Amino acid sequence: MSTITESKTVTPRRAVLAMPEYHPPLAGREALRLDFNENTFAPSPRVIERLHAITSEGLTKYPERQGVEAIVAKHLGLKADQVLLTNGVDEAIHLVCAAFLEDGDEALISTPSFFMYDVSVQMMTPDGLRKVQADESLAFPFERFLAAITPKTKLIIVASPNNPTGAVVSREALLQIAAAAPQAVLLVDEAYFHFHGETTMQDVGSIPNLIVARTFSKAYGMANLRIGLLAGDARLIGYTRKVSSPYNVNGVALDCLPVALEDSAYLAWYVEQVRVGRERMMSGLDALGVPYFPSAANFVLMRIGPKHKELVEAMRRRGVLLRDRSSDPGCDGFVRITIGVEAHVTAGLEALVASLKEIAWTR
Structure with missing residues (x-):
């Protein structure tokens, strides 16, 4: 042998x-x-009602996200081609990295922040992750972050509010970052947006390198259903859709999301x-x-x-x-x-x- x-x-x-x-x-x-x-606590009671209404036949079908993406886009004041539903924000981060990073590119984040940024970036460019550490105040290090952008920077990820600190980055600061790096995608992670209220969603489309991520795991109480979204310029979302599985979001989540959105x-x-x-x-x-x-x-x-x-x-x-x-x-x-x-x-x-x-x- x-x-x-x-x-x-x-x-x-x-x-x-x-x-x-x-x-x-x-x-x-x-x-x-x-x-x-x-x-x-719980999601909206309408979500529970919808779960009970799902038929056995419904569970045999492949999920169709396009119709729900149109509903979500209308809810956000966007066009359907500006929205991509994802398997939570975890997948959203992974898809953006897969679409826009090559080995040798640089991605920029501040720390401390969400660890999945490290995982998804280093999967695509092992030596390309650049980090700007916050000082003892744990506030977002705006000036040093801006200075860390280079011509090799192809992806910038900023969470606002940030996890684990709860710190926010103003819309004005985020737009300055986007303007300073036109060659890079700026991914603004707004997973905790509902508890703060300030957003860059209104800038989607007018800022060509901006993508916003949202989740339905937190305020909406649907973490077990695994659903999130990316919103951005239609061209950028098109590239991201290209690297996504056509059935990445399960049909149960897709069935429940519209009724969750209705229950404002x-x-x-x-x-x-x-x-x-x-x-x-x-x-x-x-x-x-x-x-x-x-x-x-x-x-x-x-x-x-x-x-x-x-x-x-x-x-x-x-x-x-x-x-x-x-x-x-x-x-x-x-x-x-x-x-x-x-x-x-x-x-x-x-x-x-x-x-x-x-x-x-x-x-």
Whole structure:
């Protein structure tokens, strides 16, 4: 029997070997989920009704996203060819990278931010990811970010509000970035837009290198259905559509999305719950003496320091999940808590008070 030598074994592309992996800590989440920035309550009741109305025959069909894309485009004040529905924003990021990055190109992000940017960029250009680190304030480093753009920059990704900080980047600053890099796609990740309100969606089409990403996982409460979108100049969306699977969004999600969009009253109610709860959480942290980053999203990032792991475990014992963000650049000792409906904010604060006392936390 011949021995298979290393030179004859199957190996992936160099980029796959080099790219980082994302391992979300999803196991054992049968508790109050204040760790992943999900809607903590429910989607619109109309979504539940629609789920019950789906027939067995409906499940046998391949999904058709084009009609729903037209509905979403109208909802956003856009044309159908300016919108692409995706399997969540995770896929949206991947598709933009696949459409516009080649090996050797540069992509620019600020850190700390969403880790999937690293994964998708480095899959396409292993040595091309450029990062601008925020200072101790964790605010978006606009001037240094602008100065980091080079002729090799082909993709720029900015999240506003940002995850994990909740920091925002003004529309004016984003348009300056787009103007400074006409050779690059500017992808503005607005996954947490509904909890802040400022957007660049009105600039889609007039800014030729702008693409906006949105998700229906957060405010709409449809994370398990996996649906998001890209909106941008029709030419850019056409290139992105070309690298997308024709059946990338499942039919159940497509069936439910129009009724979710129709229920604007429910969306407004949930967003207001988060807005009030966020202020209440930040006031509670002030009273406890816990430093935090002022947030425009549905979460708050707080600085616990060396006892960050102890706090996460103490909260878990009380049935509340938090997300330790200490591995993020510049976030050592930081822990993130999701904001949801009033009862969940109350439970989170009560558990936080007891847990900080248990671990003998001091500032």
